[in-house]
Amino acid sequence: MFVTVCQLIYLQGDTLCKECFFYAFEEEIHKTIIDAKLFKRGDRIAIGASGGKDSTVLAYTMKLLNERHDYGVELTLLSIDEGITGYRDDSLQTVKRNKDTYKLPLKILSYKELYGWTMDAIVQEIGQKNNCTFCGVFRRQALDRGAIMLHCNKVVTGHNADDIAETVIMNVLRGDIGRLRRCTAITTGTEGALPRCKPFKYTYEKEIVM
Numbered sequence: 001m002f003v004t005v006c007q008l009i010y011l012q013g014d015t016l017c018k019e020c021f022f023y024a025f026e027e028e029i030h031k032t033i034i035d036a037k038l039f040k041r042g043d044r045i046a047i048g049a050s051g052g053k054d055s056t057v058l059a060y061t062m063k064l065l066n067e068r069h070d071y072g073v074e075l076t077l078l079s080i081d082e083g084i085t086g087y088r089d090d091s092l093q094t095v096k097r098n099k100d101t102y103k104l105p106l107k108i109l110s111y112k113e114l115y116g117w118t119m120d121a122i123v124q125e126i127g128q129k130n131n132c133t134f135c136g137v138f139r140r141q142a143l144d145r146g147a148i149m150l151h152c153n154k155v156v157t158g159h160n161a162d163d164i165a166e167t168v169i170m171n172v173l174r175g176d177i178g179r180l181r182r183c184t185a186i187t188t189g190t191e192g193a194l195p196r197c198k199p200f201k202y203t204y205e206k207e208i209v210m
Ligand SMILES: Nc1ncnc2c1ncn2[C@@H]1O[C@H](COP(=O)(O)OP(=O)(O)OP(=O)(O)O)[C@@H](O)[C@H]1O
Pocket: 047, 048, 049, 050, 051, 052, 053, 054, 055, 056, 078, 079, 080, 081, 082, 139, 143, 156, 157, 158, 159, 163
């Protein structure tokens, strides 16, 4: 593989030109995928697409690496619409744009379809307290159910190194040893419905933004 001087310098934490930064960024994700044996040929992978920057960059990178390195996997965007007015409805527009830009199939699945309730209606019923906890649990299950509907055998999410560091600190403060042990794994959920992988486990948020 052709490696430029810039790419070698990046590995040592130095400055890079734009093109070499992109290439080095992409190849770092590829190395993570290969080292952790995240995918095998024939896998059908649902990309958790929230419309945020991380999952947008994830969709781009997964599509690119699948073609560049011939992973032989099938990719689909999967978006969960929690039914939060003024929040998810905006980001779903971004997901729809990503579908066209990256030419990937997209499935949008709503809490309303799955559970009969939107998140707005749940908040009206239970109030503001703990509603993020409810939403997080519902979303995890919705991603699994959506991926199964799409005949996918894996889910990937855009969780990055900063997200994982936050989760570690949260579990330390809570004294939750069980979660602390599990939360840094690159693949989770193997005991549940579907394995869930984090190709950005070692990627800093700042790099994703760049
Ligand atoms: N509504 C959703 N539909 C599909 N996937 C989601 C959704 N919300 C979150 N995810 C997945 O979980 C990851 C982490 O969730 P988080 O809440 O940190 O994302 P976000 O802040 O909405 O946006 P992003 O991480 O994409 O920039 C996302 O990168 C995405 O892969």
